[in-house]
Amino acid sequence: MAWDAIRKPDETRRASNLPDYDAARRRFSWAEARRMLDGLPDGRGLNIAHEAVDRHAAGPRGGKVALRWLGRAGTQRDYTYADLSRLTSRFAGALARLGVQPGDVVASLCARIPELYVAALGTMKRGAVFSPLFSAFGPEPIHTRLEKAQARVLVTTAPLYRRKVSEIRARLPQLEHVLVVPGDAADVPAGTHNLHHLLDAADDRFVIPATAAESLALLHFTSGTTGQPKGAMHVHEAVVAHHVTTRTALDLRPDDRFWCTADPGWVTGTSYGIIGPLTVGATGIVDEADFDAERWYRILQQERVTVWYTAPTAIRMLMKAGVDLARRFPAPDLRFLASVGEPLNPEAVAWGVEAFGLPFHDNWWQTETGGIMIANFASMDVRPGSMGRPLPGVEIAVVRRTGDDTVDVVTGPDEVGELAIVPGWPSMFRGYLHDEARYRRSFAGGYYLTGDLIRVDGDGYCWFVGRDNDVIKSSGHLIGPFEVESALMEHPAVAEAAVIGKPDPMAYETVKAFVALKPGHDASEALRLELIGFARTRLGAAVAPKDIDFLPGLPKTRSGKIMRRLLKARELGLPEGDLSTLEPEPAAVGTPLPGGAS
Ligand code: ATP
Ligand code: MG
Numbered sequence: 031m032a033w034d035a036i037r038k039p040d041e042t043r044r045a046s047n048l049p050d051y052d053a054a055r056r057r058f059s060w061a062e063a064r065r066m067l068d069g070l071p072d073g074r075g076l077n078i079a080h081e082a083v084d085r086h087a088a089g090p091r092g093g094k095v096a097l098r099w100l101g102r103a104g105t106q107r108d109y110t111y112a113d114l115s116r117l118t119s120r121f122a123g124a125l126a127r128l129g130v131q132p133g134d135v136v137a138s139l140c141a142r143i144p145e146l147y148v149a150a151l152g153t154m155k156r157g158a159v160f161s162p163l164f165s166a167f168g169p170e171p172i173h174t175r176l177e178k179a180q181a182r183v184l185v186t187t188a189p190l191y192r193r194k195v196s197e198i199r200a201r202l203p204q205l206e207h208v209l210v211v212p213g214d215a216a217d218v219p220a221g222t223h224n225l226h227h228l229l230d231a232a233d234d235r236f237v238i239p240a241t242a243a244e245s246l247a248l249l250h251f252t253s254g255t256t257g258q259p260k261g262a263m264h265v266h267e268a269v270v271a272h273h274v275t276t277r278t279a280l281d282l283r284p285d286d287r288f289w290c291t292a293d294p295g296w297v298t299g300t301s302y303g304i305i306g307p308l309t310v311g312a313t314g315i316v317d318e319a320d321f322d323a324e325r326w327y328r329i330l331q332q333e334r335v336t337v338w339y340t341a342p343t344a345i346r347m348l349m350k351a352g353v354d355l356a357r358r359f360p361a362p363d364l365r366f367l368a369s370v371g372e373p374l375n376p377e378a379v380a381w382g383v384e385a386f387g388l389p390f391h392d393n394w395w396q397t398e399t400g401g402i403m404i405a406n407f408a409s410m411d412v413r414p415g416s417m418g419r420p421l422p423g424v425e426i427a428v429v430r431r432t433g434d435d436t437v438d439v440v441t442g443p444d445e446v447g448e449l450a451i452v453p454g455w456p457s458m459f460r461g462y463l464h465d466e467a468r469y470r471r472s473f474a475g476g477y478y479l480t481g482d483l484i485r486v487d488g489d490g491y492c493w494f495v496g497r498d499n500d501v502i503k504s505s506g507h508l509i510g511p512f513e514v515e516s517a518l519m520e521h522p523a524v525a526e527a528a529v530i531g532k533p534d535p536m537a538y539e540t541v542k543a544f545v546a547l548k549p550g551h552d553a554s555e556a557l558r559l560e561l562i563g564f565a566r567t568r569l570g571a572a573v574a575p576k577d578i579d580f581l582p583g584l585p586k587t588r589s590g591k592i593m594r595r596l597l598k599a600r601e602l603g604l605p606e607g608d609l610s611t612l613e614p615e616p617a618a619v620g621t622p623l624p625g626g627a628s
Contacts, residue, residue, distance in 0.1 A: 033376045033414040036389045046408035048278045051419065058422035060456060063274045067309070074240040078247050078269040079118060079155040082308035084238070087115030091284070095313045099144050100329065102319045107144060111311075114151065117229065119236035121152025124228040128207050130183055132157030132239055135249060137181040139163045139172060139190055142293060142318045145211045145225060149185040150294060150304055154247050154266070157239045158183075161249035161261075164295030164588055164611075165190060171610035173198040178261055178463060179249055180204050187211045191219050243267035249463060250297045252397040253589045254611035256481070256499055261463030262297075262397045269305060271401035271457035275421060276306030279393050279405035281366050282337055284311040289329065290339040291317070296589040297397045298370055301457070302339055306401075312337075323351035327359035334363040341371040343590035345378045345390060350525045350548055356385035366408055368393060372591050373494045373512040375519045376414035392417050394494065396480060398472070400457025404492050415516060416491040417484075425452035427477060428486055437475035443488040446495050446508055450477035483510065500594050502531030504539045509573050511594065517568040518543060518575075521561055523551040528584050529575060530598040543575035544597050546583050553580035587611045 048054050068085045069076050086092065092112040099107045109117070130136065136153040138160070140146040146162070153160040161179045163172060172194055176184065181204070186195060188210045196219065199205065209225040210218060218224045248264040276282045280302065288307045292299035307314045315333050319325060321344060330338065348356065367382050367390045374392040382390040393405035394417040404426070406418035420426045428447035429437035440447040451458075458478065462469045472479055483495040495501065495510030502509040511529040518527040526546040531539035545561065547553060558578050565574035585593045588611050599606050 033380065036379070036383065036412040036414065038409060038411055043409040047281050047283065048407050048422075049409050051407055051410060051422075054278070054422045060270060060423050060454070063423065064270045064456075067270060067273060070238055070241060074238075075245075076243040076266050076269065077154060077157070077238050077241040078266050078272075078305055079122075079151045080238055081269050081273065082305050083111060083114045083118055083151055086111040086308070086311050091311050094311070096308055097144070097147060097314050097316055098333065100315065100317045100319070100333075109144065109147075111308075114148070114308075116234045117148045118152040118155050119234055120229045120232035121148050122155035122236045122238070123232035124209075124225075125153065125156040125158060125183065126236075127228075127232070128183070128223075130156060130158055130207075132241075133159065133246065134183070135159045135161055135179045135181040136183040136185065137161040137163055137176055137179060138294075139165055139167070139184060139186040139195065140211070141165045141187070142316050143187070143211065144316075145185065146294060147304060147316065148229075149209075150300065155236060155238050157241055157245065159246045159249055160300075161251075162294045162300060163251070164293060166588055167194070167610070169194045169198050173201060174610065175251055175259075175261075176202055176205060183207045183209065185209045185211075185225065188213050188217045188219055188222075191222060241266055244460075246460070248300065250300065250397050253296065253587045253591055254608055255587050255591045255593060256497060256595060258608040259611060260397075260465065260468070262400075262459040263461045263463060264400050264457060265460055268301075268400045268457035269309060271455055272301050272306040273309040274423070275402040275405075276302060276310050278407065279402040279421060280306070280337055280339060280368055281408040282307060282310050282312050286310075286312040286336045287315065287334055287363070288312050288337045288339070289315040289317075289333065289335045291321075291326075291344060292339070292341065292371075292589075297400070298339075298341075301401055321347060323348055323355055324359075327356060327361070330361040330364060331359045335361065336363050337366045337368070338364060339368045339370070341590050342369055342374045342378060343372065343586065345369060345374070345381070346526055348385070349378065349381050353381070353385050361386065364388060367391060368405075370395065370402070371589065373417075373516075374415075375512075375516040377516065377519045379412060379414035389414070394418075394482075394492070396482075398459045398478070398480070399451070399455070400459060401455075403451060403455075413491050416487075416493050418492065419490050420492070424455055426450065426486075426492070427452070428484060429475065429477060429479070431474055431479065433474075434471075435474050437477060437479070439475075444485045446483055446485045446510070448498060449480045449482045449484045449492070450475075451480065452476065453478050497594075500530070502529070502539050502541055504531065504534075504541060505537040505572060507572050509541060514541060514543065514565065514569060514573060514575060517565050518545060518561060520568070521564050523547050523557060524561070526584050526592070528592045528594050528597055530594050530601065532577075532598075532601060540577070541573065541575045542601065543578045544581050544584060545578055546581055586613045588613050
């Protein structure tokens, strides 16, 4: 079903950071974008922490709240830019005293506590490489990542250390220092340092060492949706993209109160939960707690959030809780809603209008791209179901691989192919950790190939079709799971849907759907047939699912992405593969979400 475009009033267009998309595309250059940032004093290079914190701390924004932290139990703490500058300097100084050198890896395993944010920025101040791990990982996934990253330092909390790290420590010979956030003064496990003592003993001032824009800053592991998580390496120059995309794709300004719900364990939570909004000089909200519909509405209202960046899974969970709940917490300050991480069903875009009077703006990127590449901008009409248009400075193409290093560029509008990006944007990953061959394989014909299939319409709007491995070939049709899932989502009983291709001797593959129902609806044969009929009317018999199973919830990664490969493996009785990032099951809709995104 085609959805009507959501029109933007002229005043919204004019007031946005990117009022004229076409003109901005023509004029844009990354070299000029870099001039929006300061660079280290005396031409000593480019450092993310300086751009995010120190340059504001030294100026009129020093006393402005940079981060407002909301504790699980109701505590609230504000950190000004000057506070953050001092704390991150102390952290950097503490690392230096421990002998940590630029280029060493400092990992973290923390819930969204203030120390995590201090560690991220303080590590980069030292010139070391920050690698955030999601705190709900178990010991083995933690071990794999720390070992792979060759982390010399780990920042964690005393309880997490005892529960998850102490048992693997002996198998991590390169891990020299563990800095723990203690529960209380006595709560420091043997063999670890009390992080608070280290910070207390350090100096408020720290001179950031000369940092080449090309030096490593961040090591992010991918979500593991399609297989074993990969370590994507990012450099300080990425901050140019973080800054520009935060301004343009998220329309953020210094007077905004911004809430990115993603955990820094995933790239969204670092690029946009830490770096981007700080470089703009805005105030970021950090909520320590997990997803809870009422809590989230209360935060939007009480914190007077103006720009909100979240994920489709969270939006679907809010939808499931009902629009009435949203309306009980009017949030008149909200002006821009954005989503990333998974395809955003048109239904969800429209629900934003119903619940908040604003559409969700979908945008697309991945761990490898380091920042937003395709977006629905504030000044653009939203075509529900579309990811929007490429950022100024980002050149995309739709391609088909024809050989190891060759591609055909698809030229017709609406033709499906792989999304490819011309290298050269600053936040492009500079490698997969210990996997140079794979890194090289992801480039061909002068493009970086993303592994996602899209089509681009005649006006340049991009439409997600599916991941390369998820696309279904049935009776000569190429079927994108997203289209089928979105059609099922339009049925009032459906809370979530995932679609896979099942091998079939006649059709090559047939479409099978897995559906989780909204409260008040029970699985039954009648409903199954009704849903199949419903999908047929919308999609036609060739594309609609032949079969539907009901599940209490769909298996997801901890960052909230549906794991279609797992549904498929189970359906076909095949090995389940790497499950290190699987959210514990049953992942019924309505269970806590890690606040994850991309
Ligand atoms: P892995 O690479 O380990 O399988 P992953 O690809 O899920 O995991 P991320 O880098 O966190 O790891 O996710 C990026 C992917 O998420 C994109 O390549 C795309 O498939 C999907 N994605 C992100 N944003 C969108 C969006 N707006 N619409 C559709 N898909 C999206
Ligand atoms: Mg990926």
